[in-house]
Amino acid sequence: MPKSKNALDAIDLLKADHRGVEDLFAKFEKASRKEQKQKLAAQICAILVIHSTIEEEIFYPACRGKIDDDLSNEAYVEHDGAKVLIAEIAASKPADQFYDARVKVLAEMIKHHVKEEETRRPVRPG
Template sequence: MPSRKPADAIALLKEDHRKVEELFETFERARGDERKADLVRQICLELEIHTIIEEEIFYPACKGKIKDTDLLDEGYVEHDGAKVLIAELLDAPSSDEFYDAKVSVLSEMIKHHVKEEERRSEGLFAQARDAGLDLEALGERLKARKEELMTAFEADADLPPPETRSFTGHKLKQGEPLQAPA
């Protein structure tokens, strides 16, 4: 019998964090370009879906309700920084000379982001809980959207290039260098 995913939004998001941490650890031990490429694709898929559900559902629910709204702005910027590396990794062959370094930097960025969200008393999750948000209802919305995205991404072999929110005027297109606005 499959285990039921947690309905609480924070539990669901933390579960995503643990899964990505495990994938990064597996990448560190992996050998062979093909295995590394498979792991990076999994990491990027998980991160893309996670950032979408946070940005579409969780962050807007927190806006105006948590004490430290700078955490939301920082979260968006951290997501956008990760999206730049995700776009690079999805476009690069695993034999690229900077491939492992990009994965390592992405891992460090995500560790920092997770720490900011999960800090005990001042983190985003603690503040969301203290704000009295309906975390079960949010969790159900997150779970439904996540399942919808996973189905869509599994049906399409190529992940779409991530879109940034805070890096205004810059477009991320796989295979092209980052361009400043004209």
């Protein structure tokens, strides 16, 4: 059965979010001023909170049974790990010892998560 226009639009929007946050992580990596880093980190965190909420409340439930449950469960756990880092970043400042490291680890987690999300294969009918 072909995808509906709405389903395609939702996937396109999620992928656009992925590209946008990847761009912000790259800008953070190049930033040198603390104020600039804090602004970029705040943008990254805000986008990821909204994005993960949409995925968890709408997208993932709609995918149940269409992708392997283990992959879906892994996505929820990855979101939980990202939420911990997001909270730590939000509660800290660029001058703090682990600020840049937290953002870098969050970027690596999100890169892994996006790669898996965008290459998932549907469950084979059977």
